[in-house]
């Protein structure tokens with residue numbers, strides 16, 4: 342175009358064209374929400390389009406649970422994680438409550454501290470989880486009381502959770518929930534919300550009860566926020582329902598959650614969505630550098646739902 346040869350007009354024209362291109366390309370309006378941050382918007386759009394072309398039959402969803410599928414806060418109050426749901430007199434005494442809260446106050450700030458590396462955090466997380474699990478075992482928690490404790494808790498899935506779970510089930514897309522929380526409690530939460538569909542698979546810390554239904558240990562290798570890679574390689578990689586699905590939508594709220602897809606062999610496209618719930622200013626940069634889409638203080642599933650709707654809107658299926 343002749344106009345490009347006039348130097349002073351070159352930049353403004355290109356800017357206008359770039360803006361126009363972006364405006365006309367917005368097929369997912371939810372991505373324009375002000376809570377959405379993206380390092381490279383064009384890569385996000387290309388990945389979504391590639392996943393859409395491949396269809397629902399090639400997709401799997403891997404999601405963290407606490408503070409990813411569950412809300413971070415509601416009406417200004419923190420929503421309990423699966424561990425914190427156990428903080429109920431039906432299950433543990435007051436002294437144990439105090440000790441578990443003190444541990445949370447010590448270790449949670451370390452978990453989310455942007456100035457410490459994952460390597461530095463790892464042994465401290467093992468320490469936290471081990472201490473809490475030992476305290477829980479001492480309390481001789483009864484299996485038949487868990488459902489009641491979940492009912493009495495203020496556990497809450499994010500707004501739009503039903504659309505998320507139901508849509509994945511309808512489309513027969515496997516959903517792997519990969520949680521460092523307590524598996525038995527997690528199952529009860531999704532059961533009570535009527536979304537424990539057959540396409541849901543869970544990797545988590547499961548309680549081991551004795552014959553009388555009293556907690557005596559936790560099963561298998563401990564999962565904490567910074568060793569999900571090992572769990573992915575040893576457990577997720579073996580799940581037959583996930584085989585042959587090279588496209589992954591990953592949801593998490595911790596940088597450690599990014600390794601949840603490490604067990605997916607021969608993946609083609611991975612799109613990662615990170616909920617930035619807390620310490621926003623301090624962690625924004627590292628989240629933008631690590632997740633493809635960052636959702637800042639967004640308590641809804643609107644963006645994941647919109648992305649899923651788009652990926653499954655046509656394509657060849659399987």
Ligand code: TMP
Nearest residue numbers: 405406407422424469470473520521522
């Ligand atoms: P997630 O992998 O499903 O997110 O679960 C791990 C979260 O649980 C992590 O962010 C820390 C939190 N947690 C507690 O809230 N209380 C505890 O006692 C422990 C050990 C972890």
Ligand code: MG
Nearest residue numbers: 405407408594
């Ligand atoms: Mg989490």
